[in-house]
Amino acid sequence: MIASGWCISMVEYMQEKLPLQAQAFAFSLGSVRTFQDHSICKDDVSTGCMLSRVDETFKTKHVEAGCACDFVSPSTEDVVQKLKDGLIPIITIMRPVDDSGKFELVVDGIELSDRGPYGVCPYFAVTHVWSDGLGNPDGNALPYCQIARLESLTRSLRGTFVDNVSRNHGTTAYEAETVAFWLDTLCIPVQKEHQKLRDFSIQKMQEIYMAAGGVLVLDPDLQQLSSTTRPVEVLSRVLTSGWRARLWTFQEGMLAFELLIPGQDCCFTFSSEEDLFFQDMAQTEIVERLLLETLWWNYSDSKGNSLTKSDISKEPVRAAWVLLKAIAHRRTTRPGDETICIATFLGIDPTPLLKTPPGERMPVLLSLLPAIPAHILFTHGARLQSNGYRWAPQTFLSPYGLLDSDQLSLPLxxxxxxxxxxxxxxxxxxxxxxxxxxxxxxxxxxxxxxxxxxxxxxxxxxxxxxxxxxxxxxxxxxxxxxxxxxxxxxxxxxxxxxxxxxxxxxxxxxxxxxxxxxxxxxxxxxxxxxxxxxxxxxxxxxxxxxxxxxxxxxxxxxxxxxxxx
Structure with missing residues (x-):
C-alpha cells in the first residue's frame, strides 16, 4: 500500500484496527490522498501524515486548482456581536435573487440551551480538516466556489433530521428553504483583538456540536460518493479518510446527534446497523455483509451515541477511557491543542489550560479531570517530569497512548x-x-x-x-x-x-x-x-x-x- 501512494501512518492504523479483508477492500477503492507525495511521512512516523499538518505557509484552497474567485465573508461585526451577547453565530447562505449570482452570508445568533422539543437546535455543524483547504488563519472568509459547494451540500440534506428540525423553526434558513450551519472558519473571529471571543467559542465547543441537529463531515474522499454508492464503501472511506485521523474531529464526530456523510448528490446517515442493509437482503452478499459488520464496529467508534454522551457527565471514568482509546490513533498539528480538545470533549472549562503555556498543560488537565481512569498508567510514551505526575504520559496521541494490541481490560x-x-x-x-x-x-x-x-x-x-x-x-x-x-x-x-x-x-x-x-x-x-x-x-x-x-x-x-x- 505504501508503494501505491498510501501514507505510512494510515497503513499502520489499518494494520492495527482493521482485519485483512477490510484493508484489501480499502486498497481496492483507493484514495485521493494516494496522489500526494507521502515520502516525507516516512522520516518520522510519530508525526503522522505530514501533509495534514498546517504551518505558516498554509493557504485556503479553492474547489478547483487554478480558480481565482473572490472570497466571501459574513459580517464580522455581526459575528462579534452575537458572541458578545453570549450567543453562537450560525450562517445561512442566501441564494441570489437576481442575475448577480452572488450568495449572501446572513448571521443569526442561537442560544444553545434552547433546544426545543427535538433536543437539538436548527443548524448543523461542519467538521473538517484544515489542511484540506477550508481553514483560513487570516479572516472569516472562504472562496466563493467553496461557499457555492456548501450551499449545494445543504440541498443534499433534504429529508434529514436536521432539515426537519429547521423547517419547524421560524428562522432565516427556514424562510430561505435551507439549513443554517456553524463552521469554525466563519464563526470564530481570528483577529487578535477578539481573543476573548475565540476563547469563549472554544469553551462552547462541546455544546456547539452536541446541540447541532447534525454534524456534516467534509473530506475529499467522501465527496466522491454518489446516491448509488453502497454502504460498505461509505464506511470504508470514512474509516480511511484524513478526517478520521485528526484529533479535533474525534469530538466533533462523537458528540454528533447524527453524523451526516455528504456525497455529490446525496447524504448518508447511519444511525444503526439496520441502516446499512438494503431492503432486499438477498442483494447483499454474505461476504459484503460480514465486511459491513466489521466496518460498522469501527465506524461506531467515530460517531456519537447517547450512551457515550451520557457517560461524559454520569460516568466520567468510562468517558475518559473511550476518549483515550480513540485518540491513540489520532494526531494534531499543534501539540498544545491536545489538552484543550480533551477538556472540551469531557465538558471541562479549558480556561486554565488556555492560560498555561502549551508545554505545561498536561499536569493541569489531569488536575482538572473529575475522575482519572487507571488505564493511564498503562499508556505508552515518554512520561511527564513534574513531581506527582511522572506516572502520566506526555501525550495520549498516536503512536503512543493506549494501544489496542495490549488488550487492556481492568476489572470493576x-x-x-x-x-x-x-x-x-x-x-x-x-x-x-x-x-x-x-x-x-x-x-x-x-x-x-x-x-x-x-x-x-x-x-x-x-x-x-x-x-x-x-x-x-x-x-x-x-x-x-x-x-x-x-x-x-x-x-x-x-x-x-x-x-x-x-x-x-x-x-x-x-x-x-x-x-x-x-x-x-x-x-x-x-x-x-x-x-x-x-x-x-x-x-x-x-x-x-x-x-x-x-x-x-x-x-x-x-x-x-x-x-x-
Missing part, C-alpha cells in the same frame, strides 16, 4: 474476602493524592524480593511465589526510549508489578517501591510496562524455558492502595 470488582468468593465489591476509583505524591490506585501486585546475588534481569524472567505459583514476565517496548537494563528489577532495592488482572496478570506495571505513607499506602515510582502470565496457562515452551533461567523470588500482594509517581 474484586473479592476482599477469599473465603467468600461470591461477595464481590466495586474497586475504589483512582484519585490524585492530596499530598501531591502521585496517582492513588487500588491494585493487587507481585512483590519482588531482592536477591543477595544480584544478576542483570533479562527481558524475559519469572517471579516465583509460594501461594500463587510462578508468573512469566516479559518486558514491553513502552515508547519511552528508556532501555530495559536501566529499569529492570536488579536496578532497584525494592520493586513490584501491579497486576491489571488479579488472576492472570496480562499487561501490568513494573514499579520501584519507595516506602509507605502513614495511612499504609505504598509509595512507588513508575518504571515500565510488562506482560505477565501465570505458568500453567497456555504458553510457548520456549518462553517458559527462557523465563525459568532467571527466577526471582516474590510474593503475591492482594488489593491495596498504591501511590504511583
Amino acid at each position: 470488582t474484586y473479592v476482599p474476602d477469599t473465603s467468600k468468593p461470591d461477595a464481590r465489591v466495586p474497586i475504589p476509583g483512582p484519585f490524585l493524592h492530596p499530598g501531591g505524591l502521585g496517582l492513588a490506585v487500588y491494585f493487587p501486585a507481585l512483590r519482588i524480593h531482592r536477591s543477595s546475588n544480584i544478576k542483570p534481569t533479562p527481558e524475559v524472567f519469572s517471579v516465583c511465589t509460594l501461594a500463587n505459583g510462578t508468573y512469566l514476565v516479559e518486558a514491553r517496548d513502552t515508547g519511552t526510549k528508556v532501555t530495559w537494563p536501566s529499569v529492570a528489577p536488579d536496578q532497584m532495592e525494592h520493586s513490584a508489578i501491579l497486576l491489571s488482572n488479579p488472576e492472570y496478570g496480562r499487561i501490568s506495571l513494573l514499579v520501584e517501591v519507595l516506602g509507605e505513607t502513614t495511612e499504609g499506602e505504598v509509595i512507588a515510582k513508575w518504571k515500565s510496562i510488562v506482560a505477565v502470565d501465570r505458568l500453567g496457562d497456555f504458553l510457548e515452551d520456549a518462553s517458559i524455558d527462557k523465563a525459568e533461567e532467571t527466577c526471582l523470588e516474590g510474593g503475591y500482594s492482594p488489593f491495596r492502595w498504591w501511590v504511583i509517581d
